[in-house]
Amino acid sequence: MAGALILAGLVGCLGAIFGSIKVMVVNLILLLALIASHIWKVSHYSETKQLDATEVYVMDLWMKELVHHGAMQDLQQEYECCGDKGFSDYTSLNMKVPRSCFHTKDGIHALYPYAEGCMAAVKRAYLQIYRYEKWVHCGLIGYEVVGIILGITLCCQLTNKTRRYTY
Numbered sequence: 001m002a003g004a005l006i007l008a009g010l011v012g013c014l015g016a017i018f019g020s021i022k023v024m025v026v027n028l029i030l031l032l033a034l035i036a037s038h039i040w041k042v043s044h045y046s047e048t049k050q051l052d053a054t055e056v057y058v059m060d061l062w063m064k065e066l067v068h069h070g071a072m073q074d075l076q077q078e079y080e081c082c083g084d085k086g087f088s089d090y091t092s093l094n095m096k097v098p099r100s101c102f103h104t105k106d107g108i109h110a111l112y113p114y115a116e117g118c119m120a121a122v123k124r125a126y127l128q129i130y131r132y133e134k135w136v137h138c139g140l141i142g143y144e145v146v147g148i149i150l151g152i153t154l155c156c157q158l159t160n161k162t163r164r165y166t167y
Helices: 002-018 021-043 047-067 073-079 088-092 118-165
Strands: 102-105 108-113
Touching (some): 021 118
16 A cells, blocks of 8 residues: 555656646546555454454464463563463463563563463554554545545646646
């Protein structure tokens, strides 16, 4: 979509520079196609599907952690979480709570591990990103509508300009 938006901008600039209504119409068609694709994308958003996919991802990492210790290390450090549901996931299986479950500052580890499980922390973070993405699509629709309005205005000006010279 970003490439198509850049292409539409380039075509619009060329249409404005050369004063070509045909090129401007191509620009308007590109912008309308982009708006249609953004509307399609926004209409197919499903937070439930996103949460389910996140749950599968975290559960897969947790299963890998049970077989190969350290599989969740990066996830636990990045999202400041521990285990699947909490640090008790490790203690209930008589496993040592990994260092990635503890807050570290200046090389000193906290006394208690993170209380929140990675399932909840990652779901919350991914859902927030998903919602931001939806708002970005809505903003791009607005941007493209402004481009269409400016393109139509330029086409009208070019049409009036050619009418004056045909007398």
